[in-house]
Amino acid sequence: MIFSRLEVVLYVLGMIAGAWVLYPSEYTRGLMMRREGDRSEAIAFFTGYLKRNPHHKGATLALAEAYEEAGRPEEGVNPLESFYMHRRGDLEAGRQLLALMKRSGMRSEAIEFRWRLLHDLEQKPLRPTRELIRLYTNAYQDASTRQDHASAKRALLRLAEVAFDDEVHRENLVRLLLMRGELKVALKFLGEKLLEHPKDVDLRRLVARIHRHERRRPAAIEILTAGIVLLPRSVPLLSDRATLFTEIPKWESAAADFKRLSGLQPQRDGWLQELGMSYLKAGRFTDGIDVLNAFLARNALDKKRWWTVIYALDEAKRRDRAAAKLEAFLRQFPQDREGFEMLAYEYHELGRIDAEIRTLQRRVRSAPRDFSSRKALVQLLMQEERYQTCVSHYTVLIALRPQDPELRMLLGYLHILRGDRKAAAVVFEEQLVRFPGDKRAMDKLVWALVKLGQRDKAISILSTHFGAGKEVK
Incomplete structure (x- = not known):
């Protein structure tokens, strides 16, 4: 069969295209070499591939990992950093570059790059909030460990901007701000958020707790009262305000709040107890006891x-x-x-x-x-x-x-008071048998025996304890 020239050309081109499709690229061969443990070959393939495809993400990440596996992590930093500068804000590349810098001992470069990464991530249209919180938290902890107070404050303030809408992290963030003495900053951010979300009960209670922590109870009560105006049936707000009234103390005001709480949650007996005690502290004895009796009756x-x-x-x-x-x-x-x-x-x-x-x-x-x-x-x-x-x-x-050394002595004294010296002598003698060194029992026994006319027995007892020939006076 004779083929035309066109058919021959098409056939050759088809074979070349098939070979190009079927034959693995340098990137694929690099991955295969990595899996087989031939890191130097893998590095060569990835490097060659990146010369022709300089911004291929998969090849760049794989090359950095291959360098690290070969024990040369510092050589993986440059290609990874070059890729990141081409595609700034790439979270995966940024995370890997930051980790690689740390493992390569490039501590100062890692710190500088983390700030650059944070800046780039904040510029993205859809900010990865969770990742920003994690990175800012790490930056704060790292700066605190280094005692770099300026960087710690910088990280903390940025964290406040990012994390205040996140209820999971908000309270911990406020605690960190207070630990560093940034009370005004904490209240500023909380105040702004409270203006945006005036019915956020948790946020309002947090602001009140800070004022209470700083012994500014009237300010805390004012914050809670504003919330109660908006949410008159809010049990947490009423409960916090009632507690503050007991601390000032304003017992009538506390009683009024506890009465509202017992009406809102009649099944909760604790409000009755608090109401009764508040009445008593306010001087309303009858009301207080009546409420406490109702509390008991339940x-x-x-x-x-x-x-x-x-x-x-x-x-x-x-x-x-x-x-x-x-x-x-x-x-x-x-x-x-x-x-x-x-x-x-x-x-x-x-x-x-x-x-x-x-x-x-x-x-x-x-x-x-x-x-x-x-x-x-x-x-x-x-x-x-x-x-x-x-x-x-x-x-x-x-x-x-039976081993109590005082009881028999007291019984002996009791018999003396009753005028029964004979019974007293028996008890004191029992005391001496159990506690031979008790001088009080000896003295009282001798006295009782002498009074009973048993002088000879008294002398005998003294002789036994102190030796023969002693004169009794």
């Missing part, structure tokens, strides 16, 4: 609620009502030691000693091993000179704490 099994009411009555010196409330509390919680102790205290302050004694007796009957309550009862009975009743209680106390 959960009568909660001991803390009972104590809130009891302590309120006690602080107001309404001891008769406090005692009545404690009696009701003990009917609900008959084993509560603190309740019995508080009730005994209230009766004591009222001068009702018999009621105080009965209260402590009820306690020791319900909890026979309660050492502190029984001891308190004994001390009270001693004050009232009811010595006979005390004896049995001291016997129990000694059984509970």
